[in-house]
Structure formats: C-alpha cells, structure tokens
Amino acid sequence: xxxxxxxxxxxxxxxxxxxxxxxxxxxxxxxxxxxxxxxxxxxxxxxxxxxxxxxxxxxxxxxxxxxxxxxxxxxxxxxxxxxxxxxxxxxxxxxxxxxxxxxxxxxxxxxxxxxxxxxxxxxxxxxxxxxxxxxxxxxxxxxxxxxxxxxxxxxxxxxxxxxxxxxxxxxxxxxxxxxxxxxxxxxxxxxxxxxxxxxxxxxxxxxxxxxxxxxxxxxxxxxxxxxxxxxxxxxxxxxxxxxxxxxxxxxxxxxxxxxxxxxxxxxxxxxxxxxxxxxxxxxxxxxxxxxxxxxxxxxxxxxxxxxxxxxxxxxxxxxxxxxxxxxxxxxxxxxxxxxxxxxxxxxxxxxxxxxxxxxxxxxxxxxxxxxxxxxxxxxxxxxxxxxxxxxxxxxxxxxxxxxxxxxxxxxxxxxxxxxxxxx
Ligand SMILES: Cc1cc2nc3c(=O)[nH]c(=O)nc-3n(C[C@H](O)[C@H](O)[C@H](O)COP(=O)(O)OP(=O)(O)OC[C@H]3O[C@@H](n4cnc5c(N)ncnc54)[C@H](O)[C@@H]3O)c2cc1C
Numbered sequence: 001x002x003x004x005x006x007x008x009x010x011x012x013x014x015x016x017x018x019x020x021x022x023x024x025x026x027x028x029x030x031x032x033x034x035x036x037x038x039x040x041x042x043x044x045x046x047x048x049x050x051x052x053x054x055x056x057x058x059x060x061x062x063x064x065x066x067x068x069x070x071x072x073x074x075x076x077x078x079x080x081x082x083x084x085x086x087x088x089x090x091x092x093x094x095x096x097x098x099x100x101x102x103x104x105x106x107x108x109x110x111x112x113x114x115x116x117x118x119x120x121x122x123x124x125x126x127x128x129x130x131x132x133x134x135x136x137x138x139x140x141x142x143x144x145x146x147x148x149x150x151x152x153x154x155x156x157x158x159x160x161x162x163x164x165x166x167x168x169x170x171x172x173x174x175x176x177x178x179x180x181x182x183x184x185x186x187x188x189x190x191x192x193x194x195x196x197x198x199x200x201x202x203x204x205x206x207x208x209x210x211x212x213x214x215x216x217x218x219x220x221x222x223x224x225x226x227x228x229x230x231x232x233x234x235x236x237x238x239x240x241x242x243x244x245x246x247x248x249x250x251x252x253x254x255x256x257x258x259x260x261x262x263x264x265x266x267x268x269x270x271x272x273x274x275x276x277x278x279x280x281x282x283x284x285x286x287x288x289x290x291x292x293x294x295x296x297x298x299x300x301x302x303x304x305x306x307x308x309x310x311x312x313x314x315x316x317x318x319x320x321x322x323x324x325x326x327x328x329x330x331x332x333x334x335x336x337x338x339x340x341x342x343x344x345x346x347x348x349x350x351x352x353x354x355x356x357x358x359x360x361x362x363x364x365x366x367x368x369x370x371x372x373x374x375x376x377x378x379x380x381x382x383x384x385x386x387x388x389x390x391x392x393x394x395x396x397x398x399x400x401x402x403x404x405x406x407x408x409x410x411x412x413x414x415x416x417x418x419x420x421x422x423x
Contacts, residue, residue, distance in 0.1 A: 030350035032057035033129035040064030043319025043334035044134030080202025094423025135285025145256035154259035179274025221253030234367035284321035306344035332361035364410030372407035
C-alpha cells in the first residue's frame with residue numbers, strides 16, 4: 001500500500017465508490033424477514049434506514065434507548081466553542097415516520113442466538129431473521145486505578161457524546177486562567193484515533209482567547225500518534241508553548257487518578273490539574289461482549305465481506321464494536337460497514353450471495369477555526385482480510401486556502417452523513 005497523490009487517489013476512489021455497495025444492484029424487493037438492529041448510532045441507524053428503504057418485505061426494528069442521538073463526531077468543535085450541541089443532536093423521526101422503522105426506546109439486555117431473539121430491558125422479546133449489533137464502545141473501567149463511572153463525573157472522558165461532552169465544556173469554562181488541562185489518550189485500538197489531538201487543538205483554541213495563561217498536558221499511553229507531524233505543525237503555529245505531550249516512554253500514560261484531589265498519577269510523577277479528560281481503554285459495547293460476539297481482546301471478529309460475526313452466524317456486527325482493522329473506528333467507517341452489511345442481508349434474505357466490497361471514506365481533524373487536515377482511505381477484501389488499498393493525507397506546509405477547503409469539506413461531510421442517516 002502506498003500513500004498516493006491526491007489526483008491518483010481521487011480517480012481510484014471514485015471508481016471504488018461507484019462499485020461499492022451492492023445494495024442497489026440486486027432485487028432487494030425479494031428480501032423478506034424481520035431484522036432487528038441494536039444501537040441507533042452512526043452504524044446501526046444507517047443500516048436500519050438502508051434496509052427499511054430498500055426492502056419492502058422487511059420489518060425493521062431499531063433498539064436504542066435514546067430519543068435523540070448526539071454525535072461524538074464533531075463534538076470537539078462544541079468543546080472548543082465552535083459549534084452548538086444542538087447542531088450535533090439528531091432525532092429518529094425520519095426513520096420512524098418516513099421509513100416505517102419500529103424504534104423501541106429500550107436497552108437490549110440479552111441475545112439468544114439459538115432462539116434468534118433479543119430480550120429488552122422492559123421484558124419484551126424480539127424475534128429476528130437477521131440481527132445487527134452496533135452498540136459502539138464500552139470502557140475498561142478497571143484499567144486505570146481509581147477511574148470508574150463515578151470518577152468520570154469529575155474527570156470526564158467525553159468519549160460518548162451528550163452529558164459527558166457538556167461536562168467537559170462546563171469545566172473548561174469554570175476553570176481559572178493559568179490552570180492545566182490534562183488529556184489522557186489510551187493506547188490503540190480506540191474510537192477515532194486522531195480525536196484526542198483534535199481535542200487538544202480545539203481546547204487550546206478556546207483557552208488561548210479565554211484563559212491565555214493555561215496549558216494543556218497530553219499524557220499519552222502511546223509513543224506517537226496519527227497525523228502527529230500535522231498536529232505539531234499546527235500547535236507550533238497557532239498555540240505556541242501551550243500544548244505539551246508526554247509520550248508513553250517518558251511517563252507511561254495514566255496509572256491512577258484521585259478525583260477528590262484532582263490528581264493524575266503517571267510513572268513516578270503526579271500531576272495536579274484543573275481539568276482532567278481521562279479517556280480510558282475501550283472494548284466493544286457490553287451487549288456484544290455478553291453475547292459471545294467478542295474475542296478475548298474485547299472486539300467482535302467479522303467476515304469482512306458481509307460483516308457477519310465469525311462467532312455467531314446470523315448476527316452482524318458493525319461500527320466501532322467490530323474488529324475491522326485497518327479501518328479506523330470512525331463514523332464514516334461505521335456508515336460504510338452499514339451499507340455493506342445491509343446489502344449482504346438483503347442478498348442473503350433474497351437467496352443470493354454477497355460480492356466482495358470496497359469501502360472508502362475520509363476523516364477531518366480541525367486544528368483551528370477554518371483550518372482542518374484530512375485523511376482519506378479506501379479498503380478492500382484481499383485474501384479474505386480487509387486491507388487498506390489507498391491512503392491520502394494532507395501534507396505538512398499546505399496553504400491556508402487548502403486547509404480552509406478541508407475544513408469546508410469536513411463540514412459538508414458532517415451535513416451529508418447526518419442527513420443520510422437521520423434525515
Ligand atoms: C471526540 C470524537 C470525535 C470524533 N470525530 C470523528 C470524525 O470526525 N469522523 C468520524 O468519522 N468519526 C469520528 N468519531 C468516531 C465516531 O463517533 C464513532 O466511530 C461512531 O460514532 C461509531 O458508530 P457506532 O454506531 O459504532 O457507535 P455509536 O455511534 O456510539 O452508537 C452506538 C449506539 O448504541 C446504543 N447502544 C449501546 N448498547 C445498547 C444496548 N444494549 N441496547 C440498545 N442500544 C444500545 C447507544 O445508546 C448508542 O446510541 C469521533 C469520536 C469521538 C469520541
């Protein structure tokens with residue numbers, strides 16, 4: 001795999017995108033059956049909508065406790081004061097009203113693969129012919145001493161959007177000028193690998209104007225991070241002296257926290273901070289683990305052609321919960337996986353076989369207002385495994401107009417993907 005120039009990449013990706021979802025090539029009307037989708041986020045809601053829109057003989061039920069979904073994607077812009085939370089909040093009215101999806105506002109408690117049924121917290125049992133599990137992530141609460149759900153109320157992770165995102169923003173607004181904001185990213189794999197560094201950039205943007213004597217300390221569990229040269233270039237230019245990164249070799253990442261004292265312990269050092277954004281290591285959402293869909297690392301292995309679980313036939317896993325490396329755990333990846341999975345389900349319910357997919361997409365990281373860097377990639381199944389076949393990354397030293405164009409493209413992507421999923 002080589003890093004391509006923009007023009008080569010765009011040509012290849014355009015072809016791949018056209019070839020990508022088999023959804024529209026087959027006669028989806030032949031598909032009959034009940035599909036239950038657990039999780040109404042970027043992956044689950046996208047899959048439910050595609051299935052309901054394509055197969056007239058399908059009964060689609062979406063199990064999601066929330067009535068409104070706040071996107072993690074672009075939540076760093078809210079934390080940095082560049083977007084409202086309202087603009088990141090989406091309802092399910094289009095899915096239910098226009099597409100006839102049955103939205104059960106409940107938590108799925110258990111999956112019975114033998115009976116092909118899901119039990120909900122309210123006691124209802126939903127039978128299915130095909131099940132899609134898209135619960136996103138959960139946290140390894142025992143990984144950092146002292147950091148559990150209670151500690152997260154003082155030291156927010158803000159890695160599931162909503163309450164936690166607002167808490168982090170409120171803490172930034174309340175802190176005194178001159179304090180330290182600590183961001184502690186986990187080791188790979190985790191949801192959206194570039195997002196901790198986008199967050200550092202946008203918190204720096206806020207502090208620079210509102211509390212200019214403050215500092216950001218990135219206490220990393222890794223020695224390097226994605227797009228590092230691009231982030232560091234932006235930090236030198238926009239936020240000189242404000243952001244310090246302590247890599248794993250230097251401090252070993254977060255070992256323990258004491259929320260009462262607002263201290264964070266690393267190897268041989270204790271930091272007293274004003275705001276602590278501790279992002280713990282992650283696994284697939286709990287329901288996937290409890291249902292035997294995950295491997296010992298806590299993520300769900302799937303057949304990359306259909307996203308059907310390799311552990312439990314008839315059950316598909318998409319989004320962050322799936323083991324789909326080298327695809328990142330990103331909303332664009334979740335949506336592409338939803339397309340492939342929906343197509344495979346339609347084909348299988350119509351008695352056909354799914355073809356090998358190509359999945360492409362892009363991710364933008366905002367480093368300052370109207371200034372973003374981007375990473376575009378496409379993936380294909382080669383010798384039975386997903387492989388990255390194309391990659392394009394913004395170069396360092398790009399002009400301001402290119403960075404502004406990337407920021408605008410990112411905004412357009414956000415508007416497009418949320419409209420495609422939520423209407
Ligand atoms: C700060 C940040 C910035 C990001 N920026 C980007 C970006 O710029 N671009 C990008 O592509 N991605 C980005 N991401 C990643 C993106 O948000 C995730 O990859 C994406 O949301 C994954 O979709 P998902 O459907 O797997 O999970 P989610 O979107 O988390 O949805 C899972 C849903 O399942 C529901 N659920 C869980 N368990 C159950 C259960 N038992 N019963 C019923 N429902 C259940 C939850 O309520 C939730 O609504 C970012 C992430 C973060 C944290």
